[in-house]
Amino acid sequence: MDACRNRIGGNLKLENMKTLPREELLKMRDTLCARYDAVRTLGLRLDMSRGKPSPEGLDCSLELLDVLGSKSDLHCETGEDVRNYGLFDGIPEVKRLFGEILGVPPEQIIVGGNSSLNAMYDCVGRALLLGVYGGKQPWVKQGPLKFLCPVPGYDRHFAITEQFGFELVSIPMDENGPDMDEVERLVNHDPSVKGIWCVPKYGNPTGIVYSDETVRRFARLKPAADDFRIFWDNAYFVHDLYPDRPHTLLNIFDACKEEGSEDMVYEFMSMSKISFSGGGLSCLAASPNNVAWLRKQMSFQTLGFDKINQLRHAHFYKNRETLLRHMAVLADILRPKFEAVLRIFDENLSGTGIAQWTRPEGGYFISVDVLPGCAKRVVALCKEAGVTLTGAGAAFPYGRDPQDQNIRIAPTYPSLGDLCQAAELFCLCVRLAAAEKLLEGAV
Amino acid sequence: MDACRNRIGGNLKLENMKTLPREELLKMRDTLCARYDAVRTLGLRLDMSRGKPSPEGLDCSLELLDVLGSKSDLHCETGEDVRNYGLFDGIPEVKRLFGEILGVPPEQIIVGGNSSLNAMYDCVGRALLLGVYGGKQPWVKQGPLKFLCPVPGYDRHFAITEQFGFELVSIPMDENGPDMDEVERLVNHDPSVKGIWCVPKYGNPTGIVYSDETVRRFARLKPAADDFRIFWDNAYFVHDLYPDRPHTLLNIFDACKEEGSEDMVYEFMSMSKISFSGGGLSCLAASPNNVAWLRKQMSFQTLGFDKINQLRHAHFYKNRETLLRHMAVLADILRPKFEAVLRIFDENLSGTGIAQWTRPEGGYFISVDVLPGCAKRVVALCKEAGVTLTGAGAAFPYGRDPQDQNIRIAPTYPSLGDLCQAAELFCLCVRLAAAEKLLEGAV
Numbered sequence: 001m002d003a004c005r006n007r008i009g010g011n012l013k014l015e016n017m018k019t020l021p022r023e024e025l026l027k028m029r030d031t032l033c034a035r036y037d038a039v040r041t042l043g044l045r046l047d048m049s050r051g052k053p054s055p056e057g058l059d060c061s062l063e064l065l066d067v068l069g070s071k072s073d074l075h076c077e078t079g080e081d082v083r084n085y086g087l088f089d090g091i092p093e094v095k096r097l098f099g100e101i102l103g104v105p106p107e108q109i110i111v112g113g114n115s116s117l118n119a120m121y122d123c124v125g126r127a128l129l130l131g132v133y134g135g136k137q138p139w140v141k142q143g144p145l146k147f148l149c150p151v152p153g154y155d156r157h158f159a160i161t162e163q164f165g166f167e168l169v170s171i172p173m174d175e176n177g178p179d180m181d182e183v184e185r186l187v188n189h190d191p192s193v194k195g196i197w198c199v200p201k202y203g204n205p206t207g208i209v210y211s212d213e214t215v216r217r218f219a220r221l222k223p224a225a226d227d228f229r230i231f232w233d234n235a236y237f238v239h240d241l242y243p244d245r246p247h248t249l250l251n252i253f254d255a256c257k258e259e260g261s262e263d264m265v266y267e268f269m270s271m272s273k274i275s276f277s278g279g280g281l282s283c284l285a286a287s288p289n290n291v292a293w294l295r296k297q298m299s300f301q302t303l304g305f306d307k308i309n310q311l312r313h314a315h316f317y318k319n320r321e322t323l324l325r326h327m328a329v330l331a332d333i334l335r336p337k338f339e340a341v342l343r344i345f346d347e348n349l350s351g352t353g354i355a356q357w358t359r360p361e362g363g364y365f366i367s368v369d370v371l372p373g374c375a376k377r378v379v380a381l382c383k384e385a386g387v388t389l390t391g392a393g394a395a396f397p398y399g400r401d402p403q404d405q406n407i408r409i410a411p412t413y414p415s416l417g418d419l420c421q422a423a424e425l426f427c428l429c430v431r432l433a434a435a436e437k438l439l440e441g442a443v
Numbered sequence: 444m445d446a447c448r449n450r451i452g453g454n455l456k457l458e459n460m461k462t463l464p465r466e467e468l469l470k471m472r473d474t475l476c477a478r479y480d481a482v483r484t485l486g487l488r489l490d491m492s493r494g495k496p497s498p499e500g501l502d503c504s505l506e507l508l509d510v511l512g513s514k515s516d517l518h519c520e521t522g523e524d525v526r527n528y529g530l531f532d533g534i535p536e537v538k539r540l541f542g543e544i545l546g547v548p549p550e551q552i553i554v555g556g557n558s559s560l561n562a563m564y565d566c567v568g569r570a571l572l573l574g575v576y577g578g579k580q581p582w583v584k585q586g587p588l589k590f591l592c593p594v595p596g597y598d599r600h601f602a603i604t605e606q607f608g609f610e611l612v613s614i615p616m617d618e619n620g621p622d623m624d625e626v627e628r629l630v631n632h633d634p635s636v637k638g639i640w641c642v643p644k645y646g647n648p649t650g651i652v653y654s655d656e657t658v659r660r661f662a663r664l665k666p667a668a669d670d671f672r673i674f675w676d677n678a679y680f681v682h683d684l685y686p687d688r689p690h691t692l693l694n695i696f697d698a699c700k701e702e703g704s705e706d707m708v709y710e711f712m713s714m715s716k717i718s719f720s721g722g723g724l725s726c727l728a729a730s731p732n733n734v735a736w737l738r739k740q741m742s743f744q745t746l747g748f749d750k751i752n753q754l755r756h757a758h759f760y761k762n763r764e765t766l767l768r769h770m771a772v773l774a775d776i777l778r779p780k781f782e783a784v785l786r787i788f789d790e791n792l793s794g795t796g797i798a799q800w801t802r803p804e805g806g807y808f809i810s811v812d813v814l815p816g817c818a819k820r821v822v823a824l825c826k827e828a829g830v831t832l833t834g835a836g837a838a839f840p841y842g843r844d845p846q847d848q849n850i851r852i853a854p855t856y857p858s859l860g861d862l863c864q865a866a867e868l869f870c871l872c873v874r875l876a877a878a879e880k881l882l883e884g885a886v
Contacts, residue, residue, distance in 0.1 A: 085715075
């Protein structure tokens with residue numbers, strides 16, 4: 001691929017660095033150092049820190065802006081003028097669209113503003129101050145509280161509950177999702193555990209899709225707290241990189257219905273990585289009991305979110321089928337980026353014994369584990385050479401990775417050319433940091 | 444005026460009902476009853492309950508929808524793509540526009556979502572859970588708290604603080620604003636008083652504009668609490684019915700600067716009654732200290748509000764001058780409605796001794812005081828005859844008007860013809876309720 005011809009890190013032997021004799025390691029470090037110094041002079045300015053859509057991806061929704069104009073009918077299908085107050089939980093056509101793609105009845109949908117993060121923040125805030133359906137007291141009246149954080153996970157999730165003073169409890173993850181033995185042990189026996197953050201499909205940053213059994217075990221939880229909630233952030237539910245073979249996630253509400261546990265779940269979804277991050281819609285799906293309760297609470301908060309933008313989205317994305325077609329177009333933009341990064345990782349790191357990485361088939365991230373104690377060093381080395389990564393440790397509660405080994409790669413925003421440069425530099429830094437660490441004899 | 448020819452309540456003598464002999468009062472009640480029964484058969488279906496813009500008013504901003512299309516430049520003036528994440532406190536051109544119309548530097552502006560009510564709700568919620576700049580503790584850690592509510596006032600303000608468990612303390616109002624002796628007595632001596640709700644210009648529902656001296660006394664407050672805030676909801680700051688002679692409100696930040704008390708004020712503003720109630724922008728203006736504090740708190744809440752809609756507004760309303768021209772067009776739609784209602788009140792109620800009303804020169808409401816103990820009855824009579832008014836007592840904390848005499852009239856939404864019918868019915872009901880009450884001998 002032309003864009004990826006510039007070989008920053010190539011031509012280094014792929015041998016297991018852990019078993020190299022000290023002398024060879026010294027030589028390798030010097031070679032890596034020289035190469036790193038050369039790269040620094042290139043004056044790169046690349047940002048792989050956040051999961052942002054690319055300009056080309058955003059262009060795919062440009063015509064959303066033409067859907068409503070001054071000559072358009074500005075009434076929703078039930079006749080209300082979307083320009084005026086009213087329908088604070090969303091217009092019916094968007095509730096139907098979101099219900100259809102999430103597999104829940106439209107009555108269980110609340111359409112929000114442009115930020116699902118804000119919707120989650122609000123749900124935590126309201127639970128703290130006002131309580132949740134079925135709970136005896138607002139969370140804030142109940143003394144020290146805990147929130148479960150499967151790791152590595154989404155830093156902004158953890159940050160909400162950290163800001164509000166929860167004790168964040170890390171839960172290990174494997175390829176099926178969170179360690180459910182641990183989740184059950186904590187949720188079912190400790191009433192101070194009030195919630196858990198989940199990104200169940202193509203999780204941030206691992207790309208893991210929860211297995212059916214994991215989803216069922218969530219549905220079977222018997223919380224010690226009467227006001228426990230699963231925050232099910234289905235952010236990447238239609239973000240398949242290979243739309244012809246999408247991963248499927250068991251519908252949590254279907255699983256819960258069998259167990260009578262529907263009230264335990266708040267599901268979130270967002271159009272930010274479908275239409276525009278700076279002008280999309282958010283969605284909250286919940287049980288009828290929760291929706292009735294939330295509608296009542298929210299009626300104090302707002303007279304409604306932007307219904308004009310809701311009507312725009314309803315007209316443009318229409319239904320599940322047309323929306324999935326749109327996602328396939330976005331996948332064509334994203335897939336080459338993921339594949340390029342993975343190819344560069346393979347070419348530069350496989351067999352070295354110093355890094356492992358995920359091969360996600362959807363979502364927005366790749367998760368890399370480098371040698372323990374090396375993640376911060378890698379991020380610093382990249383930064384110094386002009387490539388900004390997500391801060392090391394960001395995917396862990398309090399920003400502290402106990403092993404200092406996890407790094408989140410966000411390949412969606414940069415152009416393919418920039419991305420390849422950045423990925424190669426990253427590999428070089430991973431090797432350099434590993435050489436330094438191995439020479440310390442600390443691993 | 445043709446639209447107002449249908450005389451539901453006309454041709455009744457305008458004599459002081461309070462001094463009528465009992466026999467004449469009985470006769471009058473019977474006449475009013477007969478007329479009321481006749482009106483009931485008309486099957487009216489009119490809603491004067493909420494301050495909603497009319498369809499004609501909304502039409503004035505229709506071209507806002509054409510400003511941005513798929514061919515537009517979608518970067519704000521500092522070069523950021525408004526479609527993507529970032530600039531969570533607003534794009535620079537909107538900060539400048541809002542700063543210009545409010546008379547504060549753009550750095551003191553935070554542009555929010557489409558609802559200023561939500562912005563206020565968020566400020567109360569964050570103060571409760573996280574505290575405010577300069578405060579030692581989050582409000583929620585400080586035991587029973589009070590919030591001051593000048594009455595009559597805006598029901599949704601009071602409802603926010605009622606939902607969050609504050610004790611709501613009524614403050615009487617006169618033509619200059621709240622009773623500042625009482626405000627000073629409470630704010631300056633009681634640390635449990637955490638805030639006060641103000642609509643300083645064309646207040647909801649009275650239409651009162653705070654006098655310069657009132658604003659200065661606000662600026663001179665020396666709160667006993669280190670975390671007291673004035674919630675200055677400048678909702679109607681450019682909503683003059685007579686744009687050639689607008690009322691002026693002293694700039695609270697100018698007044699505070701002289702006293703060094705800028706950190707005491709959160710000012711709110713909204714485009715909901717300028718562009719679209721269902722798709723506008725909200726604004727929070729605050730001191731540099733508060734803005735820095737709020738920006739930090741809000742960075743946990745959202746990655747940003749809808750910047751595409753912000754750019755749309757910036758392009759369409761441009762600057763203070765063009766925005767004021769737009770308001771003059773809206774005033775031409777609103778003024779005849781206010782004047783028609785006031786004329787009908789004059790023709791049907793003046794000299795009767797049973798009602799007093801405000802004659803606002805801006806804003807969205809007229810406030811009527813009927814005989815004590817009659818407001819609920821008037822609202823019920825109107826309802827039964829097909830005209831929905833704001834619930835009696837709504838303008839008071841807990842929805843309880845101690846005198847049961849205040850009624851809020853919202854003349855903005857109905858057509859002129861509907862409005863005249865509704866206003867005449869209202870006068871009829873005011874007289875009927877007064878006759879009933881006077882016959883009880885209870886007044």
